[in-house]
Amino acid sequence: MGYQESAENQARLKYVELLLKKGMQEEARTQLQQLVQEDPGCARGWYLLAVLVGEQGFPDQAAKLLRQALRAEPENVKALNALGVALQQMGERDQGAACYGEALRIDSRFQEARVNLALLLKEGMRLAEAEALLSQGIALEPESVRLRYNYANVLHYQGRSLEATGAYREVLRLDPQHLDARQNLLFTLHYSPQFSDRQIxxxxxxxxxxxxxxLPSSPSVPRRGRRIRIGYLSPDFRSHAVASFIEPVLKKHDRERFEIFCYANLPRPDRVTERIKGLCEHWRDLYNIPDQIAALMIAADALDVLIDLAGHTSGNRLPLFARKPAPLQITWIGYPDTTGLKQMDYRITDRHADPPGKSERYHTEALLRLPRSFSCFLPPADAPEVAPPPCLATGAVTFGSFNNLAKVTPEVIALWCRVLHAVPGSRLLLKGRPFEDSGVRERIASQFSTGGIGGERIELNPGEPESSAHLAQYGRVDIALDTFPYNGTTTTCEALWMGVPVVTLAGTRHAARTGASILANCGLDELVAENEEEYLEIARRMAADRERLLELRMGARERLSASPLLDAAGVTRELEAALEGILKERGVR
Known part of the structure; x- marks a missing residue:
């Protein structure tokens, strides 16, 4: 017969749990240390002590304590799962995966271990394995919200956005208040042409x-100060695409007239975070701070304007905006659509991305169109020099797309197949981390094969983690092909900076028109198609004109540097003027 907890130990453990509920961690830790010293066979005591130590940021110590728990009770699935987490935090990914697997062998219904193992597989780009693992769990527990949510995320990451849409709807059927699933659903709807602007x-x-x-909102009190106070709230003040578009604005704000606050909602700051910190006068860390308290913090800063940089993307704080902590609230850059919130007053855009009279009906916000470009871009400092078009050396044109794989829909692949057929001998380079997974590669290759394009004409490259190596790959591309109906933004800017012309198809909504905006602002309207036939013809014409490719390549950086896209000072002045106009109109300033 195995170990049995004595009545005394059960009482002591209940007391520890009470201490933990009250937030008395140190007292709980002392009690647990005494308990396991007196009774080394108490697995639950070791486990709770390990959890406390792990929460304090010492995974190596937690792992030692969890091994003690497993000596006392080898089939304790909670201890096995926690050991897997600790080992993963220590960089021992394979050992962590083994712990999760052992916990599932003992109890196939133990969701914590199944989800942790699936996430580990997903991070390692073993996407088909992660999908199968979660699918098995759903077969055992069809009503599990957590399993279904993670399953939908894995589908989306593989680029199967239409399937992911259905999977997120299943999560919401089980839990209509699941905000993450609701917001991920909104995001996935933009990838497929099957959903109309009205449906979205x-x-x-x-x-x-x-x-x-x-949520109930509390009206903010306008402040009559010398300078206008602007707050920017984002989960992406880090190495992220959004930082490339907001950093130049933060640098160029007129500090005599504007006082800048940055509200960060990020778990892991990095070198970009430190750089952005130096570009604002007030830095506020909102991570893990509840919305109600964060709203009070922002209200205490007496802002004139609070600008959201995330929309419905990961890490957003839209529930905080729903509390209306600032008199004027605006959404910008991070999300290509309305928030749907009546508390959000404006969304910043331009006439190319949201043509006047066509987009207003699908927004709860008023559209604030900047005169030229809806944003400006900070070129990567480590970008290599522009290389000549590779076709001059190889004799054959290479098309390319480095966009998020979710944007590479069957409709996009079908048109790309037509482009390759129209340009004999041409090849296509697709780059994205999910291509590390053999199942993803096979699925994409199969879709090209259906379009009559053999594997010898397609390269599915998982890419490089370092920015400079990633950008250097543009030296292998003659012409970039944009995705639709969800265009690239950062990828388009990067391609143009590396001298690669981008062919885009303009649609009806912002996500489908960012390519048109970027190219129009760079004087490259010739690359904007209004339909698939024009897209095909532009790609074919560009491929046939080697002189034009060389001309575009060699003059790329001068062209961009002279465009609104890189005119950070000018775009920032335009933004400031627009904000001042709104505040004056509202009688706030």
């Missing part, structure tokens, strides 16, 4: 009516 807008309104975003 209706989903945004539905999201805004959900409990997490349906």
């Amino acid at each position: 807008f209706a989903e945004h309104l539905r999201a805004a009516r959900s409990a997490p975003l349906r």
Whole structure:
């Protein structure tokens, strides 16, 4: 017969749990240390002590304590799972995976271990394995919200956005208030041409009516100070695409007229975070601070304007905006659509990305169109020099796309197949981390094969983690092919900076028109197609004109440097003027 907890130990452990509920961690730790010293066979005591130590940021110590728990009770699945987490934090990924696997062998219904193992597999780009693992779990527990949510995320990361849309709807059927699933659903709707602007807008309104975003707001008191106070709130003040578009604005703000606050919601700051910190006068860390308290913090800063840089993307704080902590609230850059929130007053855009009279009906915000470009871009400092078009050396044109794989839909692949057929001998280089997974490569290759394009004409490259190596790959591309109906933004800017012309297809909504905006602002309207036939013809014409490719390549950086896209000072002045105009109109300033 195995170890049995004595009545005394059970009482002591209940007391420890009470201490933990009250936040008395040190007292709980002392009690647990005494308990395991007196009774080394008490697995639950070792486990709780390990959890405390792990939460304090000492995974190596937690792992030692968890091994003690497993000596006392080898089939303790909670201890096995926690050991897997500790080992993973220590960089021992394979050992961590083995712990999760052992916990599932003992108890196939133990969701914590299944989800942790699936996430570990996903991080390692073993996407087909992660999908299968979660699918098995769903077969055992069809009503599990957590398993279904992670399953939907894995589908989306593989680029199977239409399937992911259905999977997120299943999560919401089980839990209508699941905000992350609701917001991920909104994001995935933009990838497929099967969803109309009207349908997408209706989903945004539905999201805004959900409990997490349906909150009472407290009117802010206008402040009559010398300078206008602007706050920027983002989870992406780090090595992220959004930072490339907000950093130049933060640098160029007129500090005599504007006082800048940055509100960061990020778990892991990095070198970019430190750089951005130096570009604002007030830095506030909101990570893990509840919305109600964070709203009070922002209200205490007496802002004139609070600008959201995330929309419905990961790490956003839209429930905080729903509390209306600032008199004027605006969304910008991070999300290509309405938030659906009545508390969000404006969304910043331009006439190319949101043509006047066509986009207003699908927004709860008023559209604030900057005169030229809706944003400006900071070129990567480590970008290599522009290389000549590779076709001059190889004799054959290479098309390329480095966009998020979710944007590479069957409709996009079908048109790309037509482009390759129209340009004999041409090849296509696709780059994205999910291509590390053999299942993803096989699925994409199969879709090209259906379009009559053999594997010898397609390269599916997982890419490089370092920015300079990633950008150097543009030296292998003659012409970039944009995705649709969700265009590239950062990828388009990077391609143009590396001298690679980008062919884009302009659609009806912002996500489908960022390519048109960027190219128009760079004087490259010739690369903007209004339909698939034009897209095909532009790609064919560009491939046939080697002189034009060389001309575009060699003059690329001068062209961009002279464009609104790199005119950070000018775009920032335009933004400031627009904000001043709104505040004056509202009588706030």
